Amino acid sequence: MILGTAFLIILYLILRYTLEWISYYNNLDSRLGDSTWRFTYDYPVAGQRDVSDLDDKDFVRLRRKKNKIILLMYSIVLIMFIASMSLLSKFLLFFFS
Numbered sequence: 001m002i003l004g005t006a007f008l009i010i011l012y013l014i015l016r017y018t019l020e021w022i023s024y025y026n027n028l029d030s031r032l033g034d035s036t037w038r039f040t041y042d043y044p045v046a047g048q049r050d051v052s053d054l055d056d057k058d059f060v061r062l063r064r065k066k067n068k069i070i071l072l073m074y075s076i077v078l079i080m081f082i083a084s085m086s087l088l089s090k091f092l093l094f095f096f097s
Helices: 002-028 057-096
Strands: none
Touching: 002 057
16 A cells, blocks of 8 residues: 555656646747646637648647647546555455455
8 A cells, every 4th residue: 555655646746747847838838728638739620720830830849749748647647546546445455354
């Protein structure tokens, strides 16, 4: 249980680090928006003109970096969920057996 708790604490610190990177990318360009959990779109959206790589290369590359960090964040959240369920089951087995 101690290793599981330490693993969750380490994952939490990594999650906080990735959230700071997302807020950093959000502050670099106002067109990215302020959302932490939402991907920025690389695909055509009805009513919105998508910026292509030919229009604004720096913005598109920044947007793709932000999307990679958001994907990493979602992966960490999923691993944390699985680890917390494992820790909870060990905790319940310890007290109910």
